[in-house]
Structures are given as C-alpha cells and as structure tokens.
Amino acid sequence: MTIGGLIFPGIDQADFTGPFEVLSRLPGAEFAVVGKDLQPVHDAKGLILTPTHDFASAPLPDIFLVPGGSGVNQVMEDEESLAFIRQQTSAASITLSVCTGALVLGAAGLLKGRRATTHWAAKQFLPDLGAIPQDSRVVVDLPFVFAAGVTSGIDAALQVAALAAGEDVARQIQLYIEYAPAPPFSGGTPETSPSAVMQAVNTTLKPIVNERAAIVSRLRQTLFPHD
Amino acid sequence: MTIGGLIFPGIDQADFTGPFEVLSRLPGAEFAVVGKDLQPVHDAKGLILTPTHDFASAPLPDIFLVPGGSGVNQVMEDEESLAFIRQQTSAASITLSVCTGALVLGAAGLLKGRRATTHWAAKQFLPDLGAIPQDSRVVVDLPFVFAAGVTSGIDAALQVAALAAGEDVARQIQLYIEYAPAPPFSGGTPETSPSAVMQAVNTTLKPIVNERAAIVSRLRQTLFPHD
Numbered sequence: 525m526t527i528g529g530l531i532f533p534g535i536d537q538a539d540f541t542g543p544f545e546v547l548s549r550l551p552g553a554e555f556a557v558v559g560k561d562l563q564p565v566h567d568a569k570g571l572i573l574t575p576t577h578d579f580a581s582a583p584l585p586d587i588f589l590v591p592g593g594s595g596v597n598q599v600m601e602d603e604e605s606l607a608f609i610r611q612q613t614s615a616a617s618i619t620l621s622v623c624t625g626a627l628v629l630g631a632a633g634l635l636k637g638r639r640a641t642t643h644w645a646a647k648q649f650l651p652d653l654g655a656i657p658q659d660s661r662v663v664v665d666l667p668f669v670f671a672a673g674v675t676s677g678i679d680a681a682l683q684v685a686a687l688a689a690g691e692d693v694a695r696q697i698q699l700y701i702e703y704a705p706a707p708p709f710s711g712g713t714p715e716t717s718p719s720a721v722m723q724a725v726n727t728t729l730k731p732i733v734n735e736r737a738a739i740v741s742r743l744r745q746t747l748f749p750h751d
Numbered sequence: 752m753t754i755g756g757l758i759f760p761g762i763d764q765a766d767f768t769g770p771f772e773v774l775s776r777l778p779g780a781e782f783a784v785v786g787k788d789l790q791p792v793h794d795a796k797g798l799i800l801t802p803t804h805d806f807a808s809a810p811l812p813d814i815f816l817v818p819g820g821s822g823v824n825q826v827m828e829d830e831e832s833l834a835f836i837r838q839q840t841s842a843a844s845i846t847l848s849v850c851t852g853a854l855v856l857g858a859a860g861l862l863k864g865r866r867a868t869t870h871w872a873a874k875q876f877l878p879d880l881g882a883i884p885q886d887s888r889v890v891v892d893l894p895f896v897f898a899a900g901v902t903s904g905i906d907a908a909l910q911v912a913a914l915a916a917g918e919d920v921a922r923q924i925q926l927y928i929e930y931a932p933a934p935p936f937s938g939g940t941p942e943t944s945p946s947a948v949m950q951a952v953n954t955t956l957k958p959i960v961n962e963r964a965a966i967v968s969r970l971r972q973t974l975f976p977h978d
Contacts, residue, residue, distance in 0.1 A: 549796065555797060705902060713929065717922060
C-alpha cells in the first residue's frame with residue numbers, strides 16, 4: 525500500500541500529520557512525503573517538515589493526501605504543482621483532501637460536480653471551483669474523500685483506512701491512537717462558538733481569505749470560461 | 752510566551768504535532784522544537800522532524816511539552832536527556848506530557864506522588880515510577896498536565912491553552928482547527944473496543960511493552976532504592 529502526501533511551504537502541519545498518523549499504520553503502508561523539491565518546508569507556524577521524495581521521484585500512490593494551510597494560495601496558481609496533483613490523483617484509488625486542500629483540488633480542475641467540504645472559512649469558495657459544498661465534517665464522493673478543517677483529517681483518515689483495509693484495521697488504529705476525543709469546551713464550529721470567538725478568528729483569517737477570493741476569481745475564469 | 756517541545760528518534764509524531772498545532776497559536780508564542788542535537792529525527796513511522804534548538808541552545812520555556820512513542824525506551828535511560836528534562840520542567844509554569852511522555856517524566860524522578868495518566872498500554876508502569884494512575888483522558892496536577900494516548904494531546908493542549916491564556920483564546924484555537932471531532936467508529940479505548948481489536952493491538956505492542964517492563968524495573972531500583 526503506497527501512500528503519497530503532499531507538503532509545501534505554509535502547509536498547516538496538522539492537516540498532514542493527523543492523517544499521516546492514521547494512514548502510516550495501514551498494513552504494509554509505505555508513506556512518501558512529497559515536496560516539489562527535496563528542501564524542508566516550514567508550516568504556517570514554523571514546524572519543519574522534510575520530503576522523502578520530490579515530484580520527479582514520487583511513486584504513484586494508492587492513497588493520495590492533499591493538506592491545506594495558508595500556503596495553498598501559492599499552490600493554487602502553480603501549474604507544476606497542479607499537474608503533479610492531477611497525475612497523482614488519477615493514479616490513486618482514494619484522494620483525501622483535508623481543510624483547504626480541497627481548494628487545491630478545485631484549482632486543478634478536479635472538483636466539477638463533486639460534493640465536497642473544506643475549512644469553514646473557505647467553504648464559500650467551493651462553488652466557484654465547481655464543487656457542491658456539503659454540511660458535513662467528512663464527505664465521501666469516491667475516489668475523493670474530503671475533510672473539513674484541520675482536525676477533521678483524523679476522522680476522515682479513519683474512514684479512508686476502513687475503505688482501504690476494512691473496519692477492523694481502522695478500529696485497531698483508532699485504539700492505538702486512543703481516539704476517543706473529549707474536547708474541553710463546546711465549540712469547534714462557527715455554529716457552536718460564541719460570536720466573540722467567531723469574530724476574533726474571522727479577523728485573524730481576513731487577509732488570507734481576501735487574498736484567496738482574488739485567486740479563486742482568477743481561477744474561475746480559467747476553469748469555466750463559458751459560465 | 753516561550754514553548755519548548757522535545758523531539759527524539761522513535762517519537763510518535765502526533766504526540767508532538769497535535770499539541771504543537773494548539774500551543775503554537777497562543778498569542779505571542781515562540782515554539783522551540785528541541786532535540787538532543789540539531790539532527791533531524793525519524794518518528795516511529797518515518798516522518799522526519801527537525802529541531803530548531805539543541806539542548807545547549809534551548810530557551811527556558813513557559814510551557815514544556817514531552818511527547819511519547821516507542822523511542823521513550825531509549826530516552827528513559829539517557830541521563831543527559833533526563834537532566835535536560837528536569838531543567839526545563841523546573842523552569843516551566845506548565846509541563847505537558849502526552850502518551851508515554853509520562854514515563855519519561857517518571858524516569859526523571861518527577862512523578863513521585865503525582866496523579867498522572869499515559870497511553871492505556873503503558874498505565875501499568877506508572878506506580879513503579881511513583882505516580883498515581885488516573886482513569887481520565889487528561890489529568891491536571893499542576894504544574895503538570897498529563898494526556899493519555901496520542902490524540903488526547905489535543906484535548907490536553909486546549910486545556911493548557913486555557914490555563915496559559917484564558918478560555919476565550921483556547922476556544923478561538925479550537926474553532927480555527929475545527930475541533931468538533933466525530934470519530935467514524937465507537938472505540939478508541941480498551942473498554943469501548945471489540946476484544947479482537949484489543950487483542951490485535953496488544954499483539955503489535957507486546958515487544959515494546961516487554962522491553963519497557965525491564966526498563967521500568969531497573970529504574971524503580973534507582974529511583975526508590977528503599978521501597
């Protein structure tokens with residue numbers, strides 16, 4: 525079982541490391557950490573992740589992981605990355621996007637007519653990329669599986685594990701990683717968060733969301749010139 | 752706010768990256784990723800993590816993170832690492848151990864009489880290291896906070912975030928990382944897992960648990976020679 529996971533500068537590391545924790549424990553898993561080149565990348569908060577493969581040496585995967593993060597703004601307009609993603613996705617039995625990784629798949633032209641989800645602060649961009657946004661933490665529209673924001677990648681990866689190797693294996697991984705979550709506070713979604721909390725996060729995200737709006741607007745004209 | 756997080760060969764990366772995701776988002780956070788030296792380390796499944804600091808250059812932290820993984824078996828008997836951990840822990844306002852990171856704190860002689868928890872497959876070792884094991888996913892016995900296995904580090908880190916910067920900040924981080932978990936299967940603990948699942952995981956863990964039993968037995972004689 526070959527798994528490929530994309531990393532890039534400005535990745536949100538947990539979009540990648542959550543699913544890595546689950547999928548690297550599939551029986552016989554070989555996990556390729558794939559960068560555009562072999563240089564280490566810094567995540568949005570500075571964690572250094574190092575590729576094991578570059579685009580040229582990456583194996584064709586059975587499962588392909590596309591994480592998000594502020595750095596997707598660059599990836600969405602990088603034709604070399606988008607071509608690589610198309611190639612990997614067409615080889616893979618399952619492509620798992622986490623968080624704003626879905627926007628990258630959209631930029632690659634892979635979401636037309638697909639049910640999908642992404643981080644709550646990016647959901648408004650899905651229709652312009654051809655997708656049909658869903659109100660669900662995990663959306664399975666095979667061969668794609670979409671996770672909402674960041675930590676939902678763990679939930680989605682366990683579903684991918686079950687699809688790839690059966691429910692018993694997924695439950696073994698869930699037990700090993702002791703995944704019986706107990707958040708100390710209610711919240712974690714716009715609907716369940718106090719409005720002051722929502723406002724504070726929106727203020728923090730505003731510059732990157734605005735930049736993303738301009739990118740999506742440009743991409744829309746290229747992807748769907750006749751709409 | 753200075754945060755120090757220990758990494759070592761054979762770390763379980765999610766013990767580290769889960770709390771990193773939360774704590775690196777505290778206001779004014781500077782996160783030092785600390786290795787014994789500056790060499791990249793491979794996690795238990797091969798993910799490469801790279802230190803920003805070695806023991807000699809690490810800052811004294813406000814919050815200190817001690818993750819677990821199969822590699823703790825080496826750390827528990829490495830006097831240089833244990834001395835560093837004692838130094839960091841005595842400087843920090845909060846020390847967060849995740850998973851078998853608690854065994855490392857025990858090996859450093861820091862757990863005598865403390866209420867603590869760790870990964871379910873390591874809990875039997877806590878009494879020999881002086882701690883009083885608790886049936887709880889997160890145990891707060893300040894200045895220590897203990898998380899159970901792997902993913903419980905996210906729950907515990909949100910509690911640490913609230914202790915360090917207030918509940919509003921913790922809720923903002925929880926919303927940003929969209930932490931409203933929805934595991935696809937029941938389970939995630941020995942009590943809630945089918946017995947065949949439990950047996951399979953126990954079989955996988957057996958060699959490392961046996962090795963750990965011998966280490967703890969040696970440590971017990973050094974830590975509590977008169978018991």
